[in-house]
Amino acid sequence: MSEYLKKLEQEKNRLELSVKRSQLSDSSKQRKERTRRLIQKGALLEKYFDSEHLSIDETEELLKMFSPYVNEKKPEKFKRKRT
Helix, strand or coil: CHHHHHHHHHHHHHHHHHHHHHHHHHHHHHHHHHHHHHHHHHHHHHHHHCCCCCCHHHHHHHHHHHHHHHHHHCCHHHCCCCC
8 A cells, every 4th residue: 555655646746747847838938928029029119210229218218208199099909908
């Protein structure tokens, strides 16, 4: 009986480790997707606003300047859906 319990305990530990690895893999994948999206959006920002020469603070200032206007005029299809 003791051997059986040891095997069950080992199997339990193996499954717990597998679940933990899976969760870490999922969060890593989500971080990579977010990073990729941020890089792409930053590239679009530089392309359309000709902002390569601006510092981070200057870019933020520029975006703050236009943010109210853009959000006000944004078509419905681009607005965040509230749930």
